[in-house]
Amino acid sequence: MYSYKAKVVNVHDGDTVRLAIDLGxxxxxxxxxxxxxxxxxxxDTPEGKEAQKYLESLIPPGTEVFVNTYKKKSFDRWLGYIxxxxxxxxxxxxxxxxxxxxxHGTEPPExxxxxxx
Numbered sequence: 001m002y003s004y005k006a007k008v009v010n011v012h013d014g015d016t017v018r019l020a021i022d023l024g025x026x027x028x029x030x031x032x033x034x035x036x037x038x039x040x041x042x043x044d045t046p047e048g049k050e051a052q053k054y055l056e057s058l059i060p061p062g063t064e065v066f067v068n069t070y071k072k073k074s075f076d077r078w079l080g081y082i083x084x085x086x087x088x089x090x091x092x093x094x095x096x097x098x099x100x101x102x103x104h105g106t107e108p109p110e111x112x113x114x115x116x117x
Contacts, residue, residue: 006021031078082096
C-alpha cells in the first residue's frame with residue numbers, strides 16, 4: 001500500500017472518484033480510485049444519485065485528501081482508502097466510514113473485499 005496527498009478532480013459515483021495524485025518531485029498523475037470498504041448503490045438508481053451527491057458534498061472537486069492505494073482492479077481503477085485533510089493538516093475520518101454512517105453505502109460483498117495478508 002502507498003500513501004499520497006491528492007486533490008479531488010471529480011466524483012464519478014458514490015464509491016469512485018478521480019484524483020490528481022501528488023507523487024512528489026513535481027509529478028502529478030490523475031487516477032480513478034475505487035473507495036475500499038464501501039459499496040454504494042449504482043448511479044442509475046435514485047439512491048445512487050443521492051450517494052454521488054453526498055460524496056461530492058464531503059469531498060467536492062478541489063478538496064485536498066490523503067489516499068492510500070492498494071492495487072489496480074476492475075474497470076482500470078485503483079483501490080484505495082481516502083481521508084479528507086483536516087484544518088490541522090492531519091487525516092480526518094475515512095470517506096468510507098462517513099458514507100456508511102450517513103446511509104449511502106454498506107460493506108462490500110465478501111468477494112470484493114481485499115484479502116487480509
